[in-house]
Amino acid sequence: MSVRKVGVRGIGAYTPPKVVTNFDLEKIVETSDEWIFTRTGIRERRIAEPDMATSDLSYMASKIALDSANLTPGDLDLIIVATVTPDMFFPATACILQDKLGATCPGFDLSAGCSGLIYALSVGAQFIANGMYDNILVVGGETLSKIIDWQDRSTCVLFGDAASAVILGPLDTGGFRSFVLGADGGGGKLLELPAGGSRLPASYETISQRLHFIKMNGRDVFKFAVRVMEEASLEAIDKAGLTLKDIDLFIPHQANIRIIESAAERLNVPKDKFFVNLDRYGNTSSASVGLALYEAFLEGKIQKSSKILMVGFGAGLTWGACVLEW
Ligand code: ACO
Numbered sequence: 001m002s003v004r005k006v007g008v009r010g011i012g013a014y015t016p017p018k019v020v021t022n023f024d025l026e027k028i029v030e031t032s033d034e035w036i037f038t039r040t041g042i043r044e045r046r047i048a049e050p051d052m053a054t055s056d057l058s059y060m061a062s063k064i065a066l067d068s069a070n071l072t073p074g075d076l077d078l079i080i081v082a083t084v085t086p087d088m089f090f091p092a093t094a095c096i097l098q099d100k101l102g103a104t105c106p107g108f109d110l111s112a113g114c115s116g117l118i119y120a121l122s123v124g125a126q127f128i129a130n131g132m133y134d135n136i137l138v139v140g141g142e143t144l145s146k147i148i149d150w151q152d153r154s155t156c157v158l159f160g161d162a163a164s165a166v167i168l169g170p171l172d173t174g175g176f177r178s179f180v181l182g183a184d185g186g187g188g189k190l191l192e193l194p195a196g197g198s199r200l201p202a203s204y205e206t207i208s209q210r211l212h213f214i215k216m217n218g219r220d221v222f223k224f225a226v227r228v229m230e231e232a233s234l235e236a237i238d239k240a241g242l243t244l245k246d247i248d249l250f251i252p253h254q255a256n257i258r259i260i261e262s263a264a265e266r267l268n269v270p271k272d273k274f275f276v277n278l279d280r281y282g283n284t285s286s287a288s289v290g291l292a293l294y295e296a297f298l299e300g301k302i303q304k305s306s307k308i309l310m311v312g313f314g315a316g317l318t319w320g321a322c323v324l325e326w
Helices: 022-026 033-040 054-068 093-101 113-129 185-190 204-208 218-239 257-267 285-298
Strands: 005-014 019-021 044-046 078-082 107-110 136-143 161-171 175-183 249-252 307-314 318-325
Touching (some): 005 175, 019 022, 033 257, 044 161, 054 285, 078 093, 093 136, 136 285, 175 218, 218 318, 249 257, 249 285
Parallel strands (some): 078 107
Antiparallel strands (some): 136 161
């Protein structure tokens, strides 16, 4: 079987209009703009309205991506949605999105925490590389505001809602040059949503104990993140046959500016080569890397032949990195 090159044909992102600033959060929990900004780099985040679900944000991002690829929903061969906040357990958010778009292709969801988009891109790329499909919509969509404990100041200040969408297709030159995926299930307890699944089905107890919200050991996730950002980046660059100097732009998962700065220092790469927009959106999990890629593209930071490293980490624990030649 011949292997085809796979690249990005179109890209889009969508964030809900409602802006929630650090000052707004001061009114909800015992916190301050100064604490949030100095510890995380976040100034504000977007929050979906109560009637907006992940598929709604994903639909908006997908329309933009389809337009930029000059494709219609009927051209799609597959939809993959990376999310930890699906509309519901089933049907898959990818199937709900397929219906909203008016597409007819298969679709499925993928759960890899904040590494979700990179995992999903790697999965989609295989279908195109082996010739099974031509046009694949990969979405990272989250409404994290729905699973945040708004009484827990250690987590509620960190997250936001967004969706990003990438259309993958075959290319003659360029495209993805490497993927690196990793997981350490032993660290899963550091970042989890304990109840609502088959281990702890919803009950009065799980609700009263607030077990349907994100629980996180921030310090340990921080240490893990700094380590894997460096290791996964170096591995992906090496696998692509490149060196750090060849990378034009680093698109890291947007969780915390201190994590990004530590990774830049450990890699000995100037900080301005790392794209950052977490000040405006916070951590949007699966949506984050695609939202950053989209904004970097709109800002003219990506040109033809640019070599881009994307790297993320998240619940699982998981991590992923890839090198993309635009
Ligand atoms: N406002 C004010 N004070 C706070 C707040 C807040 N919002 N949150 C915590 N504090 C307090 C703590 O109670 C603690 O007080 P104490 O010293 O009296 O106990 C103090 O601030 C310091 O808390 P730390 O947890 O040590 O703060 P740290 O500097 O580690 O920053 C943070 C916390 C921002 C969560 C950091 O650890 C972090 O970013 N970790 C990584 C998290 C992350 O990236 N998660 C996403 C993973 S991806 C995914 O899949 C979702």
